[in-house]
Amino acid sequence: MPKVLISDKMDPKAAEIFRARGVEVDEIIGLSKEELAEIIGKYDGLAVRSSTKLTPKILESATNLKVVGRAGIGVDNIDIPAASAKGVVVMNTPFGNSITTAEHAIAMMFALARQLPEADASTQAGKWEKSKFMGVELTHKTLGLIGAGNIGSIVADRAHGLKMKVIAYDPFLTEERAVELGIEKVTLDELFERSDFLTLHTPLTDQTRGIVSREALAKTKKGVRIINCARGGLIDEEALKDALESGHVAGAALDVFAEEPAKENALFGTPGLISTPHLGASTSEAQVNVAIQVAEQMADFLLDGGVTNA
């Protein structure tokens, strides 16, 4: 019977499915790197969210490991080249939390448009600063997407419901798909120049790292509002801080940071900044979805060799 370790907090559905499918499962959360390296040799599969970091060193001890399943989208916590070199298959669940993450981006957009966190703090402090919190409407504004894949396309759909004009920069988006999604496909420069709201929905790769750079920010409309529920390294945080302080960028809502957990960050306290602690996928529905998907996919692979989302 194959044996799987769940090493991050995951919905109980994952363990239930493994057991029901005939896969032995241990759930041990909060292991140190050394502890994980010590026990990983016993397992055929490892199921993680984002806390476990699968480094080359740990993989050295993973003598029986055949598959790593990431209950979520980003696989930044797994050293893919080192895993592939050992013949370990890495799978993610690209669809389970897409709606939830898209909804968080939309929530962030509303929060920016009406300065909800600041207005809440001020009201609860007894200030009643009605004239301080003048907002902007979303209707007829241009929303620029960097990335129109699983999550970006859902954001576009919801934005259409809000009567926004949606444009996107995405080298993988075909003209046909753009038409189907009601999105105008534009160049990156055009996206920066035209967006009233700019939202990122792309993985962090060598091509996308720092895509919202100082130069890019200089091309944006004065008063642009930026949302990032994708990955921290996509935005030059120092340049964003300067742009918020100068007032060129009217607001930024960040769920993700270059360094996480972001217990300290130079952006904290900057006027116009709204932040959440990487909550993009944090709904009960999404966590059930990704737990089910990762367990089904890993069980398929371990029992029958079936490969999905690798």
Ligand code: MLT
């Ligand atoms: C993902 O990659 O699935 C999201 O960023 C959420 C998470 O880290 O679990």
